[in-house]
Amino acid sequence: MATETSQPKVLEIKDLVTRFYTTDGIVKAVDGVSYDVHEGEIVGVVGESGSGKSVTALSVMRLIPPPGGRIEAGEALLDGEDMLKMSEERVLEVRGAKIAMIFQEPMTSLNPVLTIGRQLTEALETHLDMSREQASNRAGDLLDMVGIPDGRNRLNDYPHQFSGGMRQRVMIAMGLSCEPRLLIADEPTTALDVTIQAQILELMQRLNEELNTAVIIITHNLGVVARYAHWINVMYAGKIVESGPAETIFKNPRHPYTIGLLSSVPRLDEPRKAKLDPIEGMPPDLMNLPGGCSFRPRCPFAIDRCAEEYPPFELVDGTTDQHKACWVDVTQVSAAKAGSDN
Amino acid sequence: MTQTDVEVTGHGTEQYTGEYLLEVNNLKMYFPVNSRGIIPRHVADVKAVDDISFFVRKGETLGVVGESGCGKTTVGRSIMQVYKITEGEIMFEGVDLAKLSPGRMRRMRRRLQMIFQDPYSSLNPRMTAGSIIGEPIRIHNMSSSRGDYVDQVEELLRVVGLNPYMRDRYPHEFSGGQRQRISVARALAVRPSLIICDEPVSALDVSIQAQVINLLEELQEQFDLTYIFIAHDLSVVRHISDRVAVMYLGKIVEIATREELYENPLHPYTRALLSAVPIPDPIVERQRERIVLTGDVPSPIRPPSGCRFHTRCPIAIDVCTEEDPEFREMGGDHWVACHRV
Ligand SMILES: Nc1ncnc2c1ncn2[C@@H]1O[C@H](COP(=O)(O)OP(=O)(O)OP(=O)(O)O)[C@@H](O)[C@H]1O
Ligand SMILES: Nc1ncnc2c1ncn2[C@@H]1O[C@H](COP(=O)(O)OP(=O)(O)OP(=O)(O)O)[C@@H](O)[C@H]1O
Ligand code: SF4
Ligand SMILES: [Mg+2]
Ligand SMILES: [Mg+2]
Numbered sequence: 001m002a003t004e005t006s007q008p009k010v011l012e013i014k015d016l017v018t019r020f021y022t023t024d025g026i027v028k029a030v031d032g033v034s035y036d037v038h039e040g041e042i043v044g045v046v047g048e049s050g051s052g053k054s055v056t057a058l059s060v061m062r063l064i065p066p067p068g069g070r071i072e073a074g075e076a077l078l079d080g081e082d083m084l085k086m087s088e089e090r091v092l093e094v095r096g097a098k099i100a101m102i103f104q105e106p107m108t109s110l111n112p113v114l115t116i117g118r119q120l121t122e123a124l125e126t127h128l129d130m131s132r133e134q135a136s137n138r139a140g141d142l143l144d145m146v147g148i149p150d151g152r153n154r155l156n157d158y159p160h161q162f163s164g165g166m167r168q169r170v171m172i173a174m175g176l177s178c179e180p181r182l183l184i185a186d187e188p189t190t191a192l193d194v195t196i197q198a199q200i201l202e203l204m205q206r207l208n209e210e211l212n213t214a215v216i217i218i219t220h221n222l223g224v225v226a227r228y229a230h231w232i233n234v235m236y237a238g239k240i241v242e243s244g245p246a247e248t249i250f251k252n253p254r255h256p257y258t259i260g261l262l263s264s265v266p267r268l269d270e271p272r273k274a275k276l277d278p279i280e281g282m283p284p285d286l287m288n289l290p291g292g293c294s295f296r297p298r299c300p301f302a303i304d305r306c307a308e309e310y311p312p313f314e315l316v317d318g319t320t321d322q323h324k325a326c327w328v329d330v331t332q333v334s335a336a337k338a339g340s341d342n
Numbered sequence: 343m344t345q346t347d348v349e350v351t352g353h354g355t356e357q358y359t360g361e362y363l364l365e366v367n368n369l370k371m372y373f374p375v376n377s378r379g380i381i382p383r384h385v386a387d388v389k390a391v392d393d394i395s396f397f398v399r400k401g402e403t404l405g406v407v408g409e410s411g412c413g414k415t416t417v418g419r420s421i422m423q424v425y426k427i428t429e430g431e432i433m434f435e436g437v438d439l440a441k442l443s444p445g446r447m448r449r450m451r452r453r454l455q456m457i458f459q460d461p462y463s464s465l466n467p468r469m470t471a472g473s474i475i476g477e478p479i480r481i482h483n484m485s486s487s488r489g490d491y492v493d494q495v496e497e498l499l500r501v502v503g504l505n506p507y508m509r510d511r512y513p514h515e516f517s518g519g520q521r522q523r524i525s526v527a528r529a530l531a532v533r534p535s536l537i538i539c540d541e542p543v544s545a546l547d548v549s550i551q552a553q554v555i556n557l558l559e560e561l562q563e564q565f566d567l568t569y570i571f572i573a574h575d576l577s578v579v580r581h582i583s584d585r586v587a588v589m590y591l592g593k594i595v596e597i598a599t600r601e602e603l604y605e606n607p608l609h610p611y612t613r614a615l616l617s618a619v620p621i622p623d624p625i626v627e628r629q630r631e632r633i634v635l636t637g638d639v640p641s642p643i644r645p646p647s648g649c650r651f652h653t654r655c656p657i658a659i660d661v662c663t664e665e666d667p668e669f670r671e672m673g674g675d676h677w678v679a680c681h682r683v
Contacts, residue, residue, distance in 0.1 A: 049547045193409035198618040223620025227627040264552040266581040278552030
């Protein structure tokens with residue numbers, strides 16, 4: 001892990017705040033998020049549905065829909081250049097060339113009336129100034145690289161002629177076509193089957209190693225991040241509540257939400273439990289967050305202070321790189337749970 | 343309130359005492375594919391389910407797993423008689439549902455219920471939670487008075503862990519997990535003996551899935567329910583099932599008890615599926631061998647000859663391309679269809 005974090009930073013997100021102004025109220029979708037991605041690193045982002053994982057990525061890509069959505073504060077430095085302050089023209093140059101994003105549903109992000117080949121060559125012609133012929137050669141190579149059998153002969157096919165797994169490969173090929181510095185994959189395999197999911201993830205990992213492309217994987221599948229991510233950020237209600245090297249987060253989670261999340265999923269490698277241990281209560285309502293820590297209404301470790309002040313995001317005692325936002329040191333609390341103020 | 347309170351309000355249960363609550367024999371469900379044009383012609387069939395047989399014992403949970411499009415939902419809907427099946431027998435409580443008249447089927451429907459994947463689209467947005475849950479009670483005339491009806495609805499809300507005052511709310515005012523609870527309450531309202539759960543937790547947040555699974559298990563015990571649990575998450579299926587059926591391209595390739603299937607999988611497809619499930623532990627993950635299958639799932643319109651898995655099977659031999667392997671019992675309730683076993 002040290003090898004990645006000692007690499008230069010490709011992306012630096014600092015205190016990002018993104019909100020949606022709706023008729024029902026203000027949604028604090030991203031509320032002060034900061035994280036870094038280093039060269040060649042795979043960063044996993046996990047967390048509750050609606051916690052702001054996608055909106056963080058969309059903010060960095062400058063894809064937040066106006067007029068309701070607004071990036072209100074923060075920086076997103078891509079090789080030191082702030083994406084959030086760039087002109088529209090510059091954003092168009094950078095997007096696809098230096099930073100690319102693939103989405104959960106490949107069918108909706110591919111254009112149904114353009115051939116697969118055309119969708120691939122377009123980016124190559126605009127960003128890399130290739131001729132038609134060069135671009136189409138390269139497109140064939142790309143399809144080969146992502147493992148579409150006989151890719152060269154399928155450039156004239158339309159998206160509907162491809163299966164879900166093949167379309168997701170095309171998306172990855174498009175994402176990687178200009179060899180970006182950073183690839184953001186938002187639930188890249190959620191719509192796919194486990195055996196196809198395994199193929200796609202192995203492919204992304206191989207490309208990460210071969211091309212040294214940094215990757216952000218957003219997913220709700222803890223197994224996926226365990227296998228592929230070097231670093232993990234856990235989000236809850238618009239904030240990062242815990243972060244650290246993958247191994248540490250899985251072995252010694254210190255935030256009650258992370259602990260709850262890890263123990264609520266049944267695991268194939270462990271004896272079957274008689275009963276699952278869910279996180280009680282409901283996901284938070286971003287328009288009406290409780291005061292203090294947002295996780296408090298569901299937290300088995302909560303103390304009085306949790307209702308009063310949001311806990312600072314701080315280094316976990318005794319570690320050098322794990323951070324959490326929680327008032328309680330869970331290692332000091334027995335299974336009987338905390339109850340009194342400290 | 344207790345089980346008896348609900349029981350009294352429900353109508354008498356059929357006194358079926360056989361070992362198998364459900365026995366499906368040689369079920370086929372083909373969907374016709376028609377050519378486009380002014381006069382559409384029947385040109386082929388999607389063989390969504392192609393000659394499968396299995397049984398479900400009273401009180402157990404049969405898990406059904408397999409990749410997208412392999413026919414899981416079609417099996418569920420065929421049992422529910424949503425389709426007129428192409429061929430086969432569906433013996434439920436000793437009666438072949440496929441042969442029932444529409445009138446008798448309507449009365450029978452009360453005994454089998456289905457819960458769907460999507461808690462967002464499966465509830466009528468213009469009905470309150472109370473009337474959604476109460477609708478089947480009204481349809482099947484299962485209440486003796488207005489007061490009794492209200493009591494039943496409130497009791498059902500409580501049983502699934504919702505507050506009775508929520509009965510006047512509309513679906514959009516509930517979270518995904520709560521909506522799935524409403525679907526469960528609605529399915530329970532008519533006191534069924536079999537509930538087919540089609541991906542009941544897939545659309546829910548990870549932190550909520552465990553709540554709904556625990557609820558389903560509690561209700562099973564409380565009301566002596568039998569489940570068919572369709573899902574693609576093999577870890578969840580292992581947790582909830584007594585026995586598990588693995589489907590591939592319209593066929594069941596393996597059925598076994600939970601322990602057998604997960605400890606001693608025999609079919610190469612089952613093995614690949616199990617090895618592809620990532621485990622939330624980086625240290626364990628690093629040491630796991632993974633069988634990565636190449637290629638995509640073939641089309642059910644023109645399934646491969648012989649064993650349908652042979653195009654992706656890492657251990658296929660010549661005979662696999664020619665002969666469809668027989669579905670045989672290997673002892674101890676363990677069935678498999680593979681030439682190499
Ligand atoms: N266009 C929009 N208008 C209003 N609210 C929005 C919009 N897009 C997102 N939101 C809200 O912002 C919050 C964060 O959403 P986001 O999509 O980032 O969640 P997520 O963590 O990616 O969740 P999931 O795991 O479900 O994809 C959610 O509460 C969502 O409802
Ligand atoms: N009404 C229909 N008409 C035509 N084809 C259908 C119909 N319903 C299902 N199919 C086809 O039958 C096959 C099996 O579909 P089914 O929905 O049963 O799969 P599944 O295993 O439930 O998949 P998933 O995991 O994606 O829900 C698929 O190829 C599907 O396209
Ligand atoms: S700050 Fe308090 S409420 Fe929040 S997670 Fe920590 S212990 Fe729980
Ligand atoms: Mg998202
Ligand atoms: Mg289905």
